[in-house]
Structures are given as C-alpha cells and as structure tokens.
Amino acid sequence: MSAGDNAPDEFGLIAQLFAPLAAGFPGALGLTDDAAFIPAEPGFDTVATMDAMVAGVHFLPDDPPDLVARKLIRVNLSDLAAKGAEPRLIMLAAAFPQGVGQDWLRRFGQGLAEDVAAFGIALIGGDTVSTPGPLTLTLTALGRIAAGRGLLRSGAKAGDQIWLSGSLGDSALGLKVLQGELTGLSAGHSDFLANRYRLPSPRVTLGPRLVGLAHAGMDVSDGLVQDLGHICRASGVGAVIHVSDLPLSEAARAALARDQSLLASVLAGGDDYELLFTVPDQAAAALRDLSDELGLALAPFGRIVAANGKAPVTVIGADGREMAVGKGGWRHFSGHREQGDGGWSD
Numbered sequence: 620m621s622a623g624d625n626a627p628d629e630f631g632l633i634a635q636l637f638a639p640l641a642a643g644f645p646g647a648l649g650l651t652d653d654a655a656f657i658p659a660e661p662g663f664d665t666v667a668t669m670d671a672m673v674a675g676v677h678f679l680p681d682d683p684p685d686l687v688a689r690k691l692i693r694v695n696l697s698d699l700a701a702k703g704a705e706p707r708l709i710m711l712a713a714a715f716p717q718g719v720g721q722d723w724l725r726r727f728g729q730g731l732a733e734d735v736a737a738f739g740i741a742l743i744g745g746d747t748v749s750t751p752g753p754l755t756l757t758l759t760a761l762g763r764i765a766a767g768r769g770l771l772r773s774g775a776k777a778g779d780q781i782w783l784s785g786s787l788g789d790s791a792l793g794l795k796v797l798q799g800e801l802t803g804l805s806a807g808h809s810d811f812l813a814n815r816y817r818l819p820s821p822r823v824t825l826g827p828r829l830v831g832l833a834h835a836g837m838d839v840s841d842g843l844v845q846d847l848g849h850i851c852r853a854s855g856v857g858a859v860i861h862v863s864d865l866p867l868s869e870a871a872r873a874a875l876a877r878d879q880s881l882l883a884s885v886l887a888g889g890d891d892y893e894l895l896f897t898v899p900d901q902a903a904a905a906l907r908d909l910s911d912e913l914g915l916a917l918a919p920f921g922r923i924v925a926a927n928g929k930a931p932v933t934v935i936g937a938d939g940r941e942m943a944v945g946k947g948g949w950r951h952f953s954g955h956r957e958q959g960d961g962g963w964s965d
Contacts (some may be wrong), residue, residue, distance in 0.1 A: 636728030640742035685730030700826030704762030711745035775854035779897035789815035791888020808870035836896035851931035860921030
C-alpha cells in the first residue's frame, strides 16, 4: 500500500470504484445518497451477516489488494451459505491507511468487481474513511431464504452424522507457508495451500441445497473444534470426531506426513470457510448424490452424541484413543487460540 499523490478523495473513490458495482439495483440510488432502499419480499426472510478484516490479523499486509477484496466478500458469503441463504447484496465500510496509493485502490476495486460479478450480487452502500492505523475492512452481506427455513446451529440431534464440505486445514497450513514456517513441500502443494488462505471458496451453491437435509450447520472460520463446539452448545449435545476420517487435501496430507504436529493446526487453525453440518443417517445417500452433482467433496467424519458434561467435542486419534486437543480456535480478544465459548463468532 504505497503512498500516492493522486489518490481520489472519498467521493471520487465512490464514483470511480464503487458506484459501478451498484448497477442493476435501483434501491442503491447509484451510491449518491446516505441510504439504500431494499424492497420487502413476501415469503422470504432476509439473512444478514457482517465480518471485519484487519491487516496483519485476517490477511497479510502485503497480500495482493484484489485478493484482499475478494476474501472480504467471500468470508461473508460463506456465512450466508451456512444459513442456506442466497447472497444478494453487500455493504462496505473501509478504513484505508493515510497515503494509500491509487494503484492499490484500483486493484482493490478490481477485486471487488470480479466477485460482485462472479456471485451475482450488488454493492448498495457503505462508508470510506482514512485511518492512521492498519487497513480495516468491514462488509455486511444480505441474502434471502424462504421464511422459516434458515439452517441454524441449534438443530443438531444425537445420532446425527457430522459432515464437512471440501477439505480441512488448508488455510491454516497455507498461512504457515506464507510466513515461512512450513517448508519442504512441492511448489504445487505450497501454492495450493497459500491460495486456500488468500482466497477461500464460499459454498454458496451447496448451502441452499442443505435446507431440508441438514439439522444444523455453520461455516468453519475459527477452527473445526471450536466451531463444532458452537453447534454442540447451541444444540445441547456433544460430538465425537475421528482424525482418520477428516477430509484432507493431498497438500495437507503431504504436510502432515512431514510433521504430525501440524494436526493441531488442521483441527484448530480456522479460515477454511467450508460448511460444517449435521444430518440424519437417511440423508447420507442424498448428500453423496449432491456431491457428485456439484463436483464438490462432501464427507462424514463424526457423530453427534448426547451431552456428557465434559468438553463438547471429543477427538479420536488414528490409534483409536481420545486425543487431548490443546488449541480450540481463534479468540480475538485473548489474542490466541484456545477452547472456549464464542459470542458473535465469525
């Protein structure tokens, strides 16, 4: 984010980079007013979510600006997908560092435009300010779902199978690659993991298809153990998961083959933005068909059990013994990863 003398002022920035992203949604008023107007849709619930990203916390300060913009959109769309909602609209609040360069802003705007088009959504408003601190970005995403059909954390039932989309742990390992902490992998595996950290894939097609199949769900943002714990606490149940059944990419398997201690990062690292959900046994066949239809891996790796008053999630190692999992997930205000309750979770 190099300084630039020709960076536009706030209104120029809105007109040049953001107003074109509101095209096609009349209620946005071309981003020329202080608010947007969203017509109510009979028979639908509006699903709203908001996530913030801070340079040095949620992405590396030197990450490409277009990928920063796209990650910002995608982590929010992942929350909508986890509820079974169809994404429709976004709002952006951006605190840009003083002296941010025109080229950086242009590339950031290009990233926004790419994913606005890719996901068929519109930017309908927000705010831009200057800050002496790190780049801070907040995005609100709005989606829709048939009234009363949203997929919640609180519906898991004892006996449910626990499933995950895609693969687990790639993002946490990718961050280690980018920080130089994970070496010795092939270039292909290193690039794959780094890309999974920088550019998650929100499962916006899968999410709505889980409505009517899954009992409970959320996305994996703060780490599998912690996020599954959120489902357990909201549903009043426990969970048992098996390390040998975890859905892992070839790159993650290669990393674990070199260093088994990386399993802690796979279980607790977060930032995967895959969908975690529970289903009754009779839904398994439909999920396998759905996996084939979407070309997306979907895999079971555990069971929901009755709550036993202990830690909500039990991890069974490859040797069949219960594992002590020392790290449970990211806790922002403690500044480290630990097992614990989440409030307004990502």
